[in-house]
Amino acid sequence: MVREVIQPAEAETLAEGFKALGDPTRLRLISLVAAHEDAEACVCELTEPVGLSQPTVSHHLKILVEAGILSREQRGKWAYYRLVPDTLNTLAALITSPAS
Amino acid sequence: MVREVIQPAEAETLAEGFKALGDPTRLRLISLVAAHEDAEACVCELTEPVGLSQPTVSHHLKILVEAGILSREQRGKWAYYRLVPDTLNTLAALITSPAS
Numbered sequence: 310m311v312r313e314v315i316q317p318a319e320a321e322t323l324a325e326g327f328k329a330l331g332d333p334t335r336l337r338l339i340s341l342v343a344a345h346e347d348a349e350a351c352v353c354e355l356t357e358p359v360g361l362s363q364p365t366v367s368h369h370l371k372i373l374v375e376a377g378i379l380s381r382e383q384r385g386k387w388a389y390y391r392l393v394p395d396t397l398n399t400l401a402a403l404i405t406s407p408a409s
Numbered sequence: 410m411v412r413e414v415i416q417p418a419e420a421e422t423l424a425e426g427f428k429a430l431g432d433p434t435r436l437r438l439i440s441l442v443a444a445h446e447d448a449e450a451c452v453c454e455l456t457e458p459v460g461l462s463q464p465t466v467s468h469h470l471k472i473l474v475e476a477g478i479l480s481r482e483q484r485g486k487w488a489y490y491r492l493v494p495d496t497l498n499t500l501a502a503l504i505t506s507p508a509s
Binding site for chain 2: 313314315317324327328332333335337339341394397400401405406
């Protein structure tokens with residue numbers, strides 16, 4: 310875990326990722342996207358499970374896209390969201406113990 | 410990654426952990442603690458590398474202790490901090506791709 314001292318510039322970027330994950334609704338949203346058919350979902354499929362309005366869910370999804378945690382693809386009327394494994398694995402590697 | 414849908418109560422706890430990591434100074438502090446001799450450090454050894462006052466560093470360390478990311482042990486005048494691998498591994502597992 311944390312194999313070397315994180316430099317200030319790198320810390321800024323990494324902290325943005327963790328900050329995006331630091332919200333219970335956003336954590337639930339990424340788990341819902343990952344668990345959804347074909348590992349992608351549109352806002353229309355996420356509002357009911359989290360019990361929030363579409364604008365609120367869209368706001369959370371936007372934060373996750375800006376942090377590079379979700380990708381967004383517009384298809385017709387809806388945008389579809391998927392996880393970005395590289396971003397999540399980079400964050401995970403930072404806090405994973407070498408012994409684990 | 411995110412093998413099943415995260416339930417609301419669990420999401421609250423997990424989000425607290427990620428929120429504590431969502432700050433560049435706190436990320437640098439955990440990397441400094443991990444890289445320090447014997448993988449522990451006191452405030453007195455952390456202020457200079459991060460270039461912040463002792464009260465500010467103590468504030469950040471307190472947030473990390475409250476999130477279960479650092480443990481704190483008072484020894485004489487100083488408190489010594491260590492990483493808590495279990496907490497960090499739980500957070501990492503949540504966002505690690507099974508394929509990685």
